[in-house]
Amino acid sequence: MQGHKQKYIGGFGxxxxxxxxxxxxxxxxxxxxxxxxxxxxxxxxALQQKDMSCQKKLDRIDSIRNLLNVNEKEMTDEEKFQIxxxxxxxxxxxxxxxAFHYATQLCKIASSIDSAG
Numbered sequence: 001m002q003g004h005k006q007k008y009i010g011g012f013g014x015x016x017x018x019x020x021x022x023x024x025x026x027x028x029x030x031x032x033x034x035x036x037x038x039x040x041x042x043x044x045x046a047l048q049q050k051d052m053s054c055q056k057k058l059d060r061i062d063s064i065r066n067l068l069n070v071n072e073k074e075m076t077d078e079e080k081f082q083i084x085x086x087x088x089x090x091x092x093x094x095x096x097x098x099a100f101h102y103a104t105q106l107c108k109i110a111s112s113i114d115s116a117g
Contacts, residue, residue, distance in 0.1 A: 061090050077116065081109045 068075075068083045075083075088102035 057090065057094060061087065064090065077109055077113045081106060081113065084109060 064083060064086050068080070068087070072080065084102050084105045088099055088106060091099035091102060
């Protein structure tokens with residue numbers, strides 16, 4: 001029961017810190033954040049960069065997947081492991097389901113390597 005109290009107290013401390021920070025930022029004046037047009041411009045630029053970054057990530061993923069699909073039958077388990085690890089790393093902060101799939105593949109391949117060695 002003591003552990004649950006500590007979790008709640010820790011969570012309350014984080015919430016209190018966030019609320020206090022938001023309140024402080026709101027009271028510090030508009031000069032901290034710049035004018036609305038500047039903020040809108042920065043947000044627009046960030047969204048444009050996000051789209052380009054997402055497209056680059058998807059292109060990398062497609063390239064790695066194609067490498068795996070085309071050459072899988074000729075690959076050693078170690079090569080398959082490395083490519084699946086690359087796919088896992090591409091997906092780990094992007095898509096949990098896909099990252100989980102490739103993590104599962106890594107476990108299967110590692111087991112196969114271990115039993116062969």
